Amino acid sequence: MASKLPSSRSKSTLSITSKVVTLQTSDEACGPCKRDNSEDYAFCWCIDCAEGLCSDCEKHHKKSKTSITHRLIPLLKLKDISDFLRNFTQTCCDHTGGSFTFYCKSHDKLCCPGCVTIHQKECHEIITLGEASVDAKKNGKIEDLGLRMKEALTTLNELENHKKDNIGMINAQRNGIRTTLSEMRRKVNDYLDSLEMRIEEKLLQAHKECIEKLETQTKDLEKRTETLKTWQSDITMVKDYGSDTHSFVMSKSLENLMTELETFNRRSTENFVGLNLSFVTSTTFENLQNTVHALGEISVNKSSTELIITPRKSARIKSKLIVK
Amino acid sequence: MASKLPSSRSKSTLSITSKVVTLQTSDEACGPCKRDNSEDYAFCWCIDCAEGLCSDCEKHHKKSKTSITHRLIPLLKLKDISDFLRNFTQTCCDHTGGSFTFYCKSHDKLCCPGCVTIHQKECHEIITLGEASVDAKKNGKIEDLGLRMKEALTTLNELENHKKDNIGMINAQRNGIRTTLSEMRRKVNDYLDSLEMRIEEKLLQAHKECIEKLETQTKDLEKRTETLKTWQSDITMVKDYGSDTHSFVMSKSLENLMTELETFNRRSTENFVGLNLSFVTSTTFENLQNTVHALGEISVNKSSTELIITPRKSARIKSKLIVK
Ligand SMILES: [Zn+2]
Ligand SMILES: [Zn+2]
Ligand SMILES: [Zn+2]
Ligand SMILES: [Zn+2]
Ligand SMILES: [Zn+2]
Ligand SMILES: [Zn+2]
Ligand SMILES: [Zn+2]
Ligand SMILES: [Zn+2]
Incomplete structure (x- = not known):
């Protein structure tokens, strides 16, 4: 937990960094400190917790058992992280607060403990998230x-x-x-x-x-x-x-x-x-207003066509319009 | 007959008169002199012979038996005489040169001797022109x-x-x-x-x-x-x-x-x-040229009406249009 006033060393470091941060991430706050009703600038970003950490909290985060594996990225990288990723939580939408812990191979679905009770009845290929994630970065699926x-x-x-x-x-x-x-x-x-x-x-x-x-x-x-x-x-x-x-x-x-x-x-x-x-007067001319009601009609027509986009051949795209 | 050169006395008189005449009758010549291939200005006009006379011929005209009754008018009056009167001859158109001498009451017609031979067979009221003309100027016919x-x-x-x-x-x-x-x-x-x-x-x-x-x-x-x-x-x-x-x-x-x-x-x-x-495009608008061939037609119509002109009431004329 960070004190309201950081140590003179970290303060000086922070003040330099915070300037850059302010410019680039618009006052990112430290998540843990904020929950403690304290206030401090984030120093880095935990990609797993999806929140900023001050230098003090960072130290504790790195040695704490529950977060020792968490990956931290420098705050400078934060600008490349979308809101989607920022707000991305590895939790189930069906069971509030349930963290994904399993993976059902039959349904190709991430499961929280809540989900598992449902899948267990019929699915026989439920494995832990750890097992499922082995080599996730190397097996080419991401590519x-x-x-x-x-x-x-x-x-x-x-x-x-x-x-x-x-x-x-x-x-x-x-x-x-x-x-x-x-x-x-x-x-x-x-x-x-x-x-x-x-x-x-x-x-x-x-x-x-x-x-x-x-x-x-x-x-x-x-x-x-x-x-x-x-x-x-x-x-x-x-x-x-x-x-x-x-x-x-x-x-x-x-x-x-x-x-x-x-x-x-x-x-x-x-x-x-x-x-x-x-x-x-010619009657046809006199009746002009009765016979000619408009110069014509404007209409909007929808034409359905199939766009042919040559698959995979990344660079050059051929598209063909076929009028149905 | 007038000499080509009038006497000095008559010349001077004539010259004064002729000036007036020239202005007013445009060189009226003397009829008898002209027929004698001589040339002289008329001085007066014989209304019966319908020709001008120089002062010399006038004298002879007045005393000659055949023309003693002829009426002469001053040349100044000539301007008031129409071509119709000027050229008016008391001769028959059916018999060349035949002067009117009789009047057939039955036919209300002037007759020359030639005409009389025709009328005589059936008409019983042929009288001389002299008889017929008695009081012609006074009997109100002219009025x-x-x-x-x-x-x-x-x-x-x-x-x-x-x-x-x-x-x-x-x-x-x-x-x-x-x-x-x-x-x-x-x-x-x-x-x-x-x-x-x-x-x-x-x-x-x-x-x-x-x-x-x-x-x-x-x-x-x-x-x-x-x-x-x-x-x-x-x-x-x-x-x-x-x-x-x-x-x-x-x-x-x-x-x-x-x-x-x-x-x-x-x-x-x-x-x-x-x-x-x-x-x-509206077809009616597009076909305008096929349906409207003219703005209309111009026509000239004759309307027959009877003009009522109030008879005799000389001064004010009432006219009424009655459409037939
Ligand atoms: Zn973390
Ligand atoms: Zn902190
Ligand atoms: Zn769940
Ligand atoms: Zn399942
Ligand atoms: Zn005469
Ligand atoms: Zn004469
Ligand atoms: Zn007769
Ligand atoms: Zn005759």
Whole structure:
């Protein structure tokens, strides 16, 4: 158990180390001291107990019977230890606090004393953890596990790449759809522009024809009016200056001409032909809103494919997409 | 007959007059002198012969038996005489050169001697032009003709006004159609804009959903990769620093975790689900060019109406349009 104030020797050593530790492991505390409500910086890490130890506790840990075999690693290495390993305890999840002490070969399972009572009934190959662990570091099993991990890593990378490719593709598809949309819209606008121009031309033409016809008719009426006015002045002139005979002959001639004019006037008034320009909207165009409800539909489709990741050939990975 | 060079007296008179004449009647020549291949300016106008006379010829015209009754008017009045009156001859169109000498009451027709031979067979009321013309200027017939003319003039004016109204209406109709067209076009554009916005929103939403899903999956893969990497480092750490037992227990735990991961990997590769954004054009929108052939049709319609022109009430004219 460490005193609250370490000896001047260890203190000086600790202060140097703790600086490094502080930087690299963020104030790792000594496990045993903490449980004793004391406080001290860890100096090393017991990989078996999964906790830090101060220099004082380290000494006791090394000579204590229960922890004499425990492996200690320098605190500097701690940064390479994951939370998983840090929190890894060799205890059973099914039986609280039960340390793994056995190994059932039939079930390939670590057993705490609690587990053993269950396995014993039917399993005949329960051995101690010590027996099971003989040569564990040398029998190649760890290397096998390492290979499986490497392979899984490759697969995960491959999957991640495909997901990222998919993101890129989705972006490209969105851009493509945007281009298609604006292209479609442009085409329809061009088409409607052409229809508008066509009807504008027709309107221009029809208007021109109407105006020309009406102006011709107006000119004819003006001419008739002009002629009639000269007759009025002529008959006055003849009455004022001419003889009775001249007046009589002139009257008779004008009477005939007037009869003609009156016939024209009667026909024109009885059946006055007016011109009207009209526009009838195309029903298909008018119903556009009822027939065209959308420019189209956006859909998200899932495509299932099998990724072929060439097994084991670590470095180069061949992947093949097979659309199901 | 006038000499080519008029006497000094008449010349001076003429020169003054001719200036006025020139300005007002554009070089009216003397008819008799012209026929004698001589040339002289007219001084007055014989309304019966319908030609100009120089002062010399005028004197002879006034005392000659055949023209003693002819009415002469001052040349200044000539501007008020129409081409119709100028060219008016009291001769028959059916018999060349035949002057009107008779009047057939049955047919209300002026007759030359040639005509009389035809009418005589059946008509019993042929009288001389002299008899027929008695009081021609006083019997009110000319006034009647004047009223008919006035009425016809009113009708012609009315017709002309209606034609001009029609021109105004046609212009207004053209402008109205133009407004309608641009209004229609604006509406359709607004509608297509709204459809475009709607599909843009859908695209945005679908894209967002895809990306979110893929990023979640990518993050999961990254997390698994990260975890796997810590396992790799952990197993190495345990192998390097831990006991055989620790290594064995760790291996067994990791084997189980690896089996889980490998199952996940196998499932993910065997059935890799890719997402695809796609756009399907609405067929109605795509077929727009096949369904909408025009914005509409321009047509010119004739409307027949009866113009009611209130008769005789000279000044104010009431006109009513009755659509037939
Ligand atoms: Zn320990
Ligand atoms: Zn301690
Ligand atoms: Zn257990
Ligand atoms: Zn068992
Ligand atoms: Zn005469
Ligand atoms: Zn003359
Ligand atoms: Zn007759
Ligand atoms: Zn005749």
